[in-house]
Amino acid sequence: xxxxxxxxxxxxxxxxxxxxxxxxxxxxxxxxxxxxxxxxxxxxxxxxxxxxxxxxxxxxxxxxxxxxxxxxxxxxxxxxxxxxxxxxxxxxx
Amino acid sequence: xxxxxxxxxxxxxxxxxxxxxxxxxxxxxxxxxxxxxxxxxxxxxxxxxxxxxxxxxxxxxxxxxxxxxxxxxxxxxxxxxxxxxxxxxxxxxxxxxxxxxxxxxxxxxxxxxxxxxxxxxxxxxxxxxxxxxxxxxxxxx
Numbered sequence: 001x002x003x004x005x006x007x008x009x010x011x012x013x014x015x016x017x018x019x020x021x022x023x024x025x026x027x028x029x030x031x032x033x034x035x036x037x038x039x040x041x042x043x044x045x046x047x048x049x050x051x052x053x054x055x056x057x058x059x060x061x062x063x064x065x066x067x068x069x070x071x072x073x074x075x076x077x078x079x080x081x082x083x084x085x086x087x088x089x090x091x092x093x
Numbered sequence: 094x095x096x097x098x099x100x101x102x103x104x105x106x107x108x109x110x111x112x113x114x115x116x117x118x119x120x121x122x123x124x125x126x127x128x129x130x131x132x133x134x135x136x137x138x139x140x141x142x143x144x145x146x147x148x149x150x151x152x153x154x155x156x157x158x159x160x161x162x163x164x165x166x167x168x169x170x171x172x173x174x175x176x177x178x179x180x181x182x183x184x185x186x187x188x189x190x191x192x193x194x195x196x197x198x199x200x201x202x203x204x205x206x207x208x209x210x211x212x213x214x215x216x217x218x219x220x221x222x223x224x225x226x227x228x229x230x231x232x233x234x
Binding site for chain 2: 059062063065066069070072073076077080087088089090091
């Protein structure tokens with residue numbers, strides 16, 4: 001039962017990643033691409049979590065954390081670039 | 094004064110320290126489990142990059158007055174000296190030794206000579222990543 005549910009979830013998440021990739025490629029504006037890439041990161045975290053349930057292991061827990069951190073920092077960086085055109089500003093005050 | 098991203102500042106002050114603690118965990122998890130100096134260094138570098146993103150270069154330069162080129166040098170020196178240390182006892186270069194000790198809080202702990210070597214790799218990775226990112230960011234042309 002659980003393995004069937006997990007398999008269905010994995011298929012749905014793989015389809016979601018494909019759809020998000022299409023949005024990130026054709027996205028008319030930059031915010032569309034940012035949200036698509038951030039969503040891919042979040043779906044990947046869920047993917048890894050279900051994979052850990054399927055394989056009955058906790059070996060990938062660090063992987064999920066690292067992907068979460070990198071997706072967060074990437075989103076912040078791209079959002080700052082879209083807002084002001086400059087990622088690391090030298091002197092704000 | 095330009096518009097200050099106040100939410101980003103508040104979140105950064107908490108999240109940066111969570112990432113730093115996670116990087117220390119990854120650093121000590123290494124050698125027998127996933128982790129080690131390289132990925133721990135990358136996580137530390139991403140925490141510092143988050144600080145640089147949230148605040149500006151001048152503020153963080155006041156908080157962290159390191160020249161990252163010297164950090165790379167210190168890491169390389171530490172890694173190399175750890176490898177050389179075994180040669181004084183007649184073993185080949187980079188031979189590693191380990192022993193189990195009873196430490197006060199941690200209980201039985203494995204201490205290896207790979208740990209200072211990993212610390213050297215950690216310093217090299219942190220220094221290299223931040224040096225590249227800051228050099229690209231400070232480029233005017």
